[in-house]
Amino acid sequence: MSCAGLAAFIASCTDSTGVITTGPLGDEPDATPVQPGDPDARPSVDARIGAPDAGSAGPACTGGQVDCGAASAIAIGTPKRISGTNVYIVRDAGGLFAVSSKCTHEGAQNNVTSGHFHCPRHSANFNFDGSIISGPVSRALAHYALCVLANGNVGVDTVTTVAATQRLAL
Numbered sequence: 001m002s003c004a005g006l007a008a009f010i011a012s013c014t015d016s017t018g019v020i021t022t023g024p025l026g027d028e029p030d031a032t033p034v035q036p037g038d039p040d041a042r043p044s045v046d047a048r049i050g051a052p053d054a055g056s057a058g059p060a061c062t063g064g065q066v067d068c069g070a071a072s073a074i075a076i077g078t079p080k081r082i083s084g085t086n087v088y089i090v091r092d093a094g095g096l097f098a099v100s101s102k103c104t105h106e107g108a109q110n111n112v113t114s115g116h117f118h119c120p121r122h123s124a125n126f127n128f129d130g131s132i133i134s135g136p137v138s139r140a141l142a143h144y145a146l147c148v149l150a151n152g153n154v155g156v157d158t159v160t161t162v163a164a165t166q167r168l169a170l
């Protein structure tokens, strides 16, 4: 468009006060609905990688997560240590979560003992949700992000920490 054409176009968009008129924000009520396959169609939230899929219990893994096996193999009260990681996968009434196996005092590996995690180095004890029971510790155990792998197994991201309240409902 030439400068003269642009000026004429802008002039056609102004009212008598010289203010440029615009349409309403958002969808116009009489706008033609966007159809599937239309190049203007926007992906739904469910279609984004890493977002919960419709009907799924959790976010899809995006790559790099460790396969923790089938969710059904993890029972309430029986944390599963994931080989090659510093993570236990735990189930409670809300679902699955991943908690660090490393004591927050000096980093020793916690064991599962009598319904809780126990650090053998200086005898710290943690609940399965990572909260402190006793010992020379001031921080709860870290929680890591879980997702659903393409094969349906649980995946853990051993780098990304999440809130202790987060659960994967599988």
Ligand code: FES
Binding pocket: 103, 104, 105, 106, 107, 108, 119, 120, 121, 122, 123, 124, 135, 136
């Ligand atoms: S390293 Fe665990 S209590 Fe000290």
